[in-house]
Amino acid sequence: MTDVKKYLLVAIPVPIREAFIYLPKHSLLDCTIGSRVSVPFGNRELTGVVIGHTEENSIDSSKLRAIHQVLDNQALLSADLLSLCRWTSDYYCHPIGEVIFSTLPPLLRTNTALPAERTWLLTTEGKGLPSSALARSPKQQEIVNYLLENAALDDETVTASTFSKSALQTLKEKGLIYRAEKKAVASKAVNQLLNETPLHLTGEQHAAIEKVRHHEFGTYLLHGITGSGKTEIYLQLVARALQSGCQALVLIPEIGLSPQTVTRFRKRFAVTIVEMHSEVSAAQRAKNWLAAKHGHAQIVIGTRLSIFSDLHKPGIIIVDEEHDSSYKQQDGFRYSARDCAIYRARQHNIPVILGSATPSFESLNNAATGRYHHLILKRRAGTTPPAEIEMVDLRGQALTSGLSEQSLSAIKAVTEKGGQALVFLNRKGFASSQMCHSCGWVSTCSHCSASMTVHSRPKRLHCHQCDRRQTLPTLCPNCGSNDIDVHGVGTEQLEDSLVNALPGVPVVRIDRDSTRNKSTLKSKLAMVETGESCVLIGTQMLAKGHHFPKLNLVVIVDADQGFLNPDFRALEKIGQLLIQVAGRAGREGAVGKVLVQSHRPDHPMLELLVRKGYFALAKALMQQRHNSALPPYWHCVLIRAESKRRENAEDLLKLFAHCYREHFAYSAETQLVGPLPSPMEKINDRFRFQLMIKSSERKQLKYVLEKLISAADQNSLSKRVRWSIDIDPAET
Ligand SMILES: [Zn+2]
Ligand SMILES: [Zn+2]
Ligand SMILES: [Zn+2]
DSSP: OOOOOOEEEEEOSSSOSSOEEEBOSSOGGGSOTTOEEEEEETTEEEEEEEEEEESOOOSOGGGOOBOSEEOOSSOSSOHHHHHHHHHHHHHTTOOHHHHHHHHSOGGGGSSOOOOOOEEEEEOHHHHTOOTTTTTTOHHHHHHHHHHHHHSOEEHHHHHHSOOOHHHHHHHHHTTSEEEEEOOOOOOOOHHHHBSSOOOOOOHHHHHHHHHOOTTSOEEEEEEEOTTSOHHHHHHHHHHHHHHTTOEEEEEOSOGGGHHHHHHHHHHHBOSOEEEESTTSOHHHHHHHHHHHHTTSOSEEEESGGGGGOOOSSEEEEEEETTTOGGGBOOSSSOOBHHHHHHHHHHHHTOEEEEEESSOOHHHHHHHHTTSSEEEEEOSOSSSOOOOEEEEEEOTTOOOBTTBOHHHHHHHHHHHHTTOEEEEEOOOOSSEEEEEETTTOOBOBOSSSSSBOEEEETTEEEEOTTTOOEEOOOSSOTTTOOSOEEEEEEOHHHHHHHHHHHSTTSOEEEESTTTTOSHHHHHHHHHHHHTTOSEEEEEOGGGGSSOOOTTEEEEEESOTTTTTTOOOTTHHHHHHHHHHHHHTTSSOTTOOOEEEEEESOTTOHHHHHHHHHOHHHHHHHHHHHHHHTTOTTTSEEEEEEEEESSHHHHHHHHHHHHHHHHHHHTTOSSEEEEEEEEEEEEEETTEEEEEEEEEESOHHHHHHHHHHHHHHHHTOTHHHHSEEEEEESOSOO
């Protein structure tokens, strides 16, 4: 059979939408699809990935160049992973080369050879060895015994154990053992998989598990209140997948949750579990990625990037806290790991579980239309009743660092009884700005349209947009007055004030500033987990899934924060945050109470949330979205542009708007909003604008984008302005 295909399609990490065409070095047969190659690119040499063979070529053949070298004999990226990359590249309008290279572990993006994964096995003679044969060589006997029990001995095990390397060599020379390529782990019996007995299930949990069909595609929205036992459902579903020799992929929203999740899974399963997130060292990440690819690891736990793990035989995907906006990458390749998870599950014909106490409106809508199965858990798994939520009206009250008298005495009462309290404030630093009472000067950043945060340790002003730092003025830089003060309580100020108010009670502040290194966060969390009486001060970081068994009280300092946010998702996010924070209280027998401080306690949406819960709030807000033609009912794309020259950014978007009007002005299925300045109009001296296009039809939106992209390609402004396309944006 003759191969009519002559050319290679190679993805290269450069911001050009198409793949590149190269000639093979010798024959096309040497260049497996999915393998890395080194190619000449301009006067550089780059690593690329072969994504296809083709017979078409629009370029003059004499100008084509041949690849330099094939780097992998076998495909590094499986056909499934490549098809995921191609789909995401197309769906999110992002260059295929950048998609592949931003999702591969950093070490594998280069031309380094893959580490050989080999193991020791017994030969037939080795297996049939009489038990007394090695009586004089206990070190050799030890190895043979291990192999008789475990079938294979990995290099990692040799390094970690006291096995003698010379004994291994001697056994090899005697023909009793041999080296071989590692094989994927075979399926195990239930009793070999588990380290502990699964928990007894409630009726609701049992019913939920029964509904999930294995070896069949299905998206399941596991919608359960905090404390309803979603984790146990994950564990038991993963066990079912492992029993049939499949792997499980578990996505978590935050690196900080990784240790706790991995510990929980290790306690349950006697299988290889690997972590995949940006804090895993480069060498380890490449190893973990390959272990998942070859089936040496059965469970992969990771943040959004782990959705691009190549899996040998996936059996289930779990997305915990599916509503969390961290599943959407906010810069560069702007993909949603949750939405990719659904694509992957369909690709492999397996179930995907989206778990949350506060599901995203997208998922609630998909459940309502029957696209997702809706599994609801209404009851807590233990005997603890859910925490009681109470509003605290702040109007006209004297406040101590943002805390009302009622909240402060509730915190005192809890700590006096030896309990724990969490004070939630989503504002880092000492204060959000500095202000002059004489002339009205405010500490705004001269490079951004943001105020500079006041820090007390060390004393300085800090811009959280561009990271610039300045010394803290003691006199007004504008009029010289010493009548300057701070505005907007931050976590540092709250900490000082609580330390003063509660002598002898440990106050633990957990935010990005206080936990810059991993071990500080770990030790702070460990201290809270001992259950000793203390007050925790936390930002958004703490709202996500952390488990504080002894927490009796939660105070939400400023429920109004975010009401002024123009983002159409602002209220959805406030609702999720309040319920998630409240859910930290009242676990494991501790009676929980949540105090929600607000200047607008009669805000109808806040009232609805407190009285009737998240689902009622979601229904009301979703009705509003429906009326305003917004997601989840309409689809939306945001085009952002930024430039040091204000008019350039705005003009490029005006060009898009013009092109849109030319083609779609009379379309009832699409709408255009903008161009408008972005909510943060200037960051680091760059002016930012945005344009939103909405459509009731996804296909139509895609069609509009194609028109706009080709208009951009023909206009030189698009080369001078930094601009991006964000499909299904998480932040507008
Ligand atoms: Zn002044
Ligand atoms: Zn700061
Ligand atoms: Zn700044």
